[in-house]
Amino acid sequence: MGTSPAYPSQLNVDVSPEVESDVAFFKRWGYLVVEDAIQESEIEDLRRGLDNLFSIKKEQFIHELLEEGECFTRLLENSKIFKRMQAILGSCIQLHSATGRVVVPGAEDQNWHRDVPWPVSTEGTPYGALPGQINCGYYLDELTDENGPIVIVPGSHRVPFRPPICHASFPDERRINALPGQAIMFDGCLYHRGAANRSQNHRRVCLMCYQPAWMKSRESFDGPFAKRMREEGTDTQKMLMGGIEKW
Numbered sequence: 001m002g003t004s005p006a007y008p009s010q011l012n013v014d015v016s017p018e019v020e021s022d023v024a025f026f027k028r029w030g031y032l033v034v035e036d037a038i039q040e041s042e043i044e045d046l047r048r049g050l051d052n053l054f055s056i057k058k059e060q061f062i063h064e065l066l067e068e069g070e071c072f073t074r075l076l077e078n079s080k081i082f083k084r085m086q087a088i089l090g091s092c093i094q095l096h097s098a099t100g101r102v103v104v105p106g107a108e109d110q111n112w113h114r115d116v117p118w119p120v121s122t123e124g125t126p127y128g129a130l131p132g133q134i135n136c137g138y139y140l141d142e143l144t145d146e147n148g149p150i151v152i153v154p155g156s157h158r159v160p161f162r163p164p165i166c167h168a169s170f171p172d173e174r175r176i177n178a179l180p181g182q183a184i185m186f187d188g189c190l191y192h193r194g195a196a197n198r199s200q201n202h203r204r205v206c207l208m209c210y211q212p213a214w215m216k217s218r219e220s221f222d223g224p225f226a227k228r229m230r231e232e233g234t235d236t237q238k239m240l241m242g243g244i245e246k247w
């Protein structure tokens with residue numbers, strides 16, 4: 001373990017009017033589509049990277065993605081996404097998990113779910129704090145009705161009850177046909193699901209999930225990349241990879 005990172009000097013970061021309006025949209029609806037989050041060359045690299053991993057591991061979910069190569073590590077501080085994550089969650093954030101998902105042809109619909117298991121209240125806690133977790137999907141194949149959009153229920157991140165255990169349609173659901181290059185940020189409490197893949201091709205996505213640095217992460221951050229970041233990284237990189245061990 002390297003030295004602890006210096007804590008950020010302020011919790012709420014300064015934001016441009018554009019980011020402020022994105023934050024307002026996110027708070028209200030629980031998701032955000034960010035245009036031009038990654039460029040064509042990065043998309044190509046990520047596709048190659050995931051294809052290669054899938055050919056070795058042959059698993060739908062590939063965990064601890066940042067340990068798997070440089071094409072993935074560049075997502076950690078993607079400037080458009082990171083700016084918005086900090087604007088919403090505050091400056092003290094860490095990675096919760098980085099996951100690749102390769103959905104093969106014939107894969108069935110995911111059920112509605114929240115990514116987080118904790119209870120939700122419309123009021124937060126008396127002290128104003130909400131546990132937060134925000135995922136960000138970089139879809140590497142254009143999503144269509146065939147290969148499976150990501151389906152969400154806008155605004156459901158605040159409802160104080162859980163989603164049904166099925167994939168029935170909601171009257172107010174939105175099927176997002178994400179494009180490569182876009183990134184889809186969504187609150188971990190938002191009702192969502194990946195739809196079935198009825199195409200002939202793999203449906204590939206990298207999911208980068210962040211949370212306040214005082215929460216428990218899913219990853220243990222004990223791989224070589226995480227260790228190197230904590231030894232040699234900037235204060236932000238140390239913090240992102242679990243460098244704040246205690247408060």
Ligand SMILES: O=C(O)CCC(=O)C(=O)O
Nearest residue numbers: 101149150192193194205
């Ligand atoms: O593949 C997707 O569009 C979403 C995946 C997802 O929500 C999950 O695996 O928890």
Ligand SMILES: [Fe+2]
Nearest residue numbers: 113114115192
């Ligand atoms: Fe999910």
